[in-house]
Amino acid sequence: MNKTINQKAWFFVIPVFVLVAFNAIIPLMTVVNYAFQETFGNNVFMWEGTRWFKQIMLSERFHASLGRQFLFTFIILFIQIPLGIAIALTMPKEGIGVPICLVLMSMPLLIPWNVVGAMWNIFALPDIGFLGHSLNALGFDYNFTQQIGDAWFTTILMDVWHWTSLVVLLSYAGLQSIQPAYYQAAEIDGASRWAVFTKIELPKMKKVLTIAILLRFMDSFMIYTEPFVLTGGGPGNATAFLSIDLVKMALGQFDLGPAAAMSLIYFFIVLLVCWVFYTLMMRNEGNQ
Amino acid sequence: MSLELKNVEKKIGLDTHIYPTNLKLEKNTINILLGPTLSGKTTLMQIMAGLDKPTNGEIWFNEKNVTGMKVQKRNVSMVYQQFINYPNFTVYDNIASPLKITGVSSDEIKQRVGKVAELLKLSAMLNKKPNELSGGQQQRTALARALVKDSDLILLDEPLANLDFKLREELREELPKLFEDRDCIVVYATTEPSEALLLGGNTATLLEGKVIQYGKTLNVYNKPNSLVSAQVFSDPPMNITKIKKSGESCSFLDNSVNWKTKINIKDGEYKVGIRPHNITTYKEGNNSLEIKGKVLISELSGSESLIHFTRGNLNWVSLSNGVFQKNVGDEMKLYMNADEFIYFDENERLVING
Numbered sequence: 276m277n278k279t280i281n282q283k284a285w286f287f288v289i290p291v292f293v294l295v296a297f298n299a300i301i302p303l304m305t306v307v308n309y310a311f312q313e314t315f316g317n318n319v320f321m322w323e324g325t326r327w328f329k330q331i332m333l334s335e336r337f338h339a340s341l342g343r344q345f346l347f348t349f350i351i352l353f354i355q356i357p358l359g360i361a362i363a364l365t366m367p368k369e370g371i372g373v374p375i376c377l378v379l380m381s382m383p384l385l386i387p388w389n390v391v392g393a394m395w396n397i398f399a400l401p402d403i404g405f406l407g408h409s410l411n412a413l414g415f416d417y418n419f420t421q422q423i424g425d426a427w428f429t430t431i432l433m434d435v436w437h438w439t440s441l442v443v444l445l446s447y448a449g450l451q452s453i454q455p456a457y458y459q460a461a462e463i464d465g466a467s468r469w470a471v472f473t474k475i476e477l478p479k480m481k482k483v484l485t486i487a488i489l490l491r492f493m494d495s496f497m498i499y500t501e502p503f504v505l506t507g508g509g510p511g512n513a514t515a516f517l518s519i520d521l522v523k524m525a526l527g528q529f530d531l532g533p534a535a536a537m538s539l540i541y542f543f544i545v546l547l548v549c550w551v552f553y554t555l556m557m558r559n560e561g562n563q
Numbered sequence: 564m565s566l567e568l569k570n571v572e573k574k575i576g577l578d579t580h581i582y583p584t585n586l587k588l589e590k591n592t593i594n595i596l597l598g599p600t601l602s603g604k605t606t607l608m609q610i611m612a613g614l615d616k617p618t619n620g621e622i623w624f625n626e627k628n629v630t631g632m633k634v635q636k637r638n639v640s641m642v643y644q645q646f647i648n649y650p651n652f653t654v655y656d657n658i659a660s661p662l663k664i665t666g667v668s669s670d671e672i673k674q675r676v677g678k679v680a681e682l683l684k685l686s687a688m689l690n691k692k693p694n695e696l697s698g699g700q701q702q703r704t705a706l707a708r709a710l711v712k713d714s715d716l717i718l719l720d721e722p723l724a725n726l727d728f729k730l731r732e733e734l735r736e737e738l739p740k741l742f743e744d745r746d747c748i749v750v751y752a753t754t755e756p757s758e759a760l761l762l763g764g765n766t767a768t769l770l771e772g773k774v775i776q777y778g779k780t781l782n783v784y785n786k787p788n789s790l791v792s793a794q795v796f797s798d799p800p801m802n803i804t805k806i807k808k809s810g811e812s813c814s815f816l817d818n819s820v821n822w823k824t825k826i827n828i829k830d831g832e833y834k835v836g837i838r839p840h841n842i843t844t845y846k847e848g849n850n851s852l853e854i855k856g857k858v859l860i861s862e863l864s865g866s867e868s869l870i871h872f873t874r875g876n877l878n879w880v881s882l883s884n885g886v887f888q889k890n891v892g893d894e895m896k897l898y899m900n901a902d903e904f905i906y907f908d909e910n911e912r913l914v915i916n917g
Contacts, residue, residue, distance in 0.1 A: 454645050454647070456643040456644075456645050456647045457647055459609075459614050459641065459643075460641065460643070460647045462614065462634050462635065463612070463614075463634050463635070463639060463640060463641055463661075464635075464660055464661050464664055465635035465664050465665070466660075466664065474649050474651060474652070475649065475650070478649075478650040478651040479650060
């Protein structure tokens with residue numbers, strides 16, 4: 276087919292460009308601006324080239340918080356994805372139970388991040404919190420403000436509580452879209468429950484699970500408010516994940532250059548991981 | 564081998580989905596469940612397969628009561644309207660799946676899958692996944708899965724409904740051959756009368772959860788036991804008009820059309836069913852009657868012309884061979900063959916000659 280060239284078509288694209296520029300590119304550019312320069316205020320800037328990037332890439336502090344970040348994200352994905360699928364599988368498929376379960380499941384998702392942090396902080400306090408006090412009464416030496424293991428345990432538990440529902444809801448939607456005929460066909464074949472899960476349900480849920488993993492990866496990799504309110508990154512730097520460390524550097528120490536460089540590196544890691552993951556998951560998709 | 568439904572009834576809550584039904588299907592037959600959507604075809608099939616339990620009544624297979632027996636133990640296979648295959652398996656593994664579970668040796672699996680794949684023209688795509696195939700090929704794969712094991716009962720629930728016209732025609736022609744020398748009972752649900760006629764065998768006409776009539780397909784078509792059965796087995800819908808009979812002469816109630824009949828029934832008022840293809844733009848048969856009508860819609864279907872027309876306040880449908888284009892609103896003459904009329908009494912039961 277012959278296409279007519281008409282440059283006026285660009286006018287239709289301009290609004291999108293303007294919108295994206297305002298909500299993404301312009302704010303990002305200010306960060307880029309800081310990442311390559313040194314400033315002492317009064318609008319005085321000095322060119323530093325890639326110095327801040329080199330500094331961050333070689334900094335042990337960055338390596339440590341990046342390591343903590345990957346560990347945290349890996350653990351919560353490892354717990355939330357299987358747990359979410361398992362809960363979705365046990366949810367009722369029809370009847371009055373469906374809306375009840377859906378409302379109950381969405382509750383944690385509706386609570387603001389800082390409220391979740393504050394709630395869990397009070398809930399887990401070793402002397403007066405229900406969780407903390409109970410654990411100590413049962414004979415566990417539990418104190419999330421002092422002990423690294425306890426701080427991690429509480430942070431992970433909080434995130435699992437807050438976000439597993441998202442995986443549940445997505446998986447449930449995926450399961451609901453499987454036509455009953457698939458289950459009947461499997462029943463006629465005499466397939467086991469496990470075979471139905473691995474051969475029908477999982478492949479049919481692949482797309483929603485990809486979305487669930489991507490969302491949970493991005494969200495948990497950028498987690499800030501909840502651990503900030505719960506542990507403040509402590510004890511020491513034990514739960515100082517990337518964004519907590521970043522804010523400390525940018526607003527605590529006012530090292531704007533290195534902080535800007537770190538932001539960009541942070542951003543590219545998220546982008547890269549998402550792209551690699553998405554490409555791998557969708558590699559074998561046919562032309563549906 | 565036979566499958567027998569004895570007083571089978573299905574209720575869900577207060578709704579009756581299947582009214583008490585008796586049906587006996589014999590070995591080596593194709594049995595067509597013909598009825599519009601929601602007439603209970605799928606429910607009836609699921610009860611036959613053992614996927615669903617009847618509320619009342621019994622299912623007997625080979626003189627054995629199998630009511631409530633699990634579907635895995637019943638040796639049945641089923642093909643659905645949607646193309647149901649394991650999404651992550653290749654075509655080969657999909658076809659082999661029912662055999663693998665029952666523990667057939669791998670050599671035998673290979674041989675049997677190869678044979679069925681060839682029969683269904685799938686040999687070239689055994690290594691592909693279902694989502695790489697066309698709809699027709701996906702449904703062929705599902706059919707192959709149903710045929711690969713020697714089922715006693717094969718159920719096909721509108722298998723061609725989701726295919727486009729050309730693929731449907733193609734597969735429809737192959738279907739009877741697939742079941743030819745199989746030692747099994749085939750049950751085939753469809754909404755299309757033409758499909759039932761093409762497949763032959765036996766037909767049960769269904770409406771609103773009731774089996775209206777069961778018998779040899781041609782018999783059910785030619786001698787519908789009631790007006791309802793005739794209507795289910797007629798597409799486009801059958802024309803119905805009231806007539807009166809006195810001696811040998813019959814006429815429409817308004818006396819506009821008169822004819823002689825040899826049918827030996829007592830005098831009085833009747834309803835007459837006239838199939839659309841029995842009203843044509845040309846004369847057919849020895850007892851041709853002329854009627855006049857006003858064209859409502861005129862449409863072509865392949866090389867047939869479908870003309871809807873009004874007569875008085877009744878809408879009529881005619882189906883003629885050949886291509887005729889009529890203008891809406893035109894007055895036109897059409898011809899009916901009075902020998903093909905089907906007579907029903909005041910209870911809408913077939914009036915039996917003699």
